[in-house]
Amino acid sequence: MNRLLIVGPPGAGKGTQAVKIAEKLNIPAISTGDIFRKNIKEETDLGKEAKSYIDSGNLVPDSVTNRMVRARLAEADTANGFLLDGYPRNTAQVHELDSILAETHQQLDRVLLLVADNDELVARLLNRAAEQGRTDDNEEVIRHRLKVYEEETAPLIAIYRERGIVKEVNGLGEIAEVTDRILSALN
Numbered sequence: 001m002n003r004l005l006i007v008g009p010p011g012a013g014k015g016t017q018a019v020k021i022a023e024k025l026n027i028p029a030i031s032t033g034d035i036f037r038k039n040i041k042e043e044t045d046l047g048k049e050a051k052s053y054i055d056s057g058n059l060v061p062d063s064v065t066n067r068m069v070r071a072r073l074a075e076a077d078t079a080n081g082f083l084l085d086g087y088p089r090n091t092a093q094v095h096e097l098d099s100i101l102a103e104t105h106q107q108l109d110r111v112l113l114l115v116a117d118n119d120e121l122v123a124r125l126l127n128r129a130a131e132q133g134r135t136d137d138n139e140e141v142i143r144h145r146l147k148v149y150e151e152e153t154a155p156l157i158a159i160y161r162e163r164g165i166v167k168e169v170n171g172l173g174e175i176a177e178v179t180d181r182i183l184s185a186l187n
């Protein structure tokens with residue numbers, strides 16, 4: 001069973017790799033960031049609620065995020081597995097995900113930790129800012145997102161390490177090279 005999570009700092013390549021890996025494994029990639037951005041674009045109530053948090057590089061409140069993920073994981077396409085990208089992002093969300101999965105007697109099988117150094121992360125995100133103009137990709141907000149990652153997201157890795165399900169993958173190099181490393185780590 002492929003119930004997977006990809007975690008790493010902003011710019012490590014989570015979203016980039018999640019799409020490729022999910023396609024390869026024939027499971028859906030579920031990116032909370034993408035779901036938020038779609039809602040912001042469509043100006044839904046959820047999008048209006050999330051926008052100020054995302055633009056400032058802060059986490060969207062757990063109450064909003066947890067509800068959204070619970071609904072997404074209830075969809076039929078997750079029956080044979082899924083690849084979560086960007087959720088859980090703090091320890092409270094880890095516990096919420098445990099409860100959501102326990103309700104259907106499931107648990108996460110593997111956590112992929114994608115790593116890259118801070119200079120590379122900032123360079124990639126500034127490059128994306130120039131190409132795509134994402135509102136949270138400016139240097140001040142990028143630095144803040146890295147700090148939020150260290151303070152709120154990095155601690156959850158220890159929880160999954162204790163469960164023995166973490167595989168660390170080097171996120172530096174060509175995108176295809178990183179994809180190959182992830183697929184080998186999953187085998």
Ligand code: B4P
Nearest residue numbers: 010011012013014015016032033054058059060086124128
């Ligand atoms: P995300 O959408 O998850 O944004 P991200 O951390 O910046 O990563 P992303 O996946 O987009 O980028 P990637 O590293 O693939 O979150 C955005 C915001 O949403 C958060 O700040 C927060 O406010 C909110 N949010 C999301 N989930 C939440 C949750 N669970 N709880 C609360 N709030 C939540 O790629 C970055 C760039 O690097 C790309 O341009 C890519 O092309 C490039 N790249 C990738 N791999 C590369 C490689 N090997 N070489 C060169 N460039 C590469």
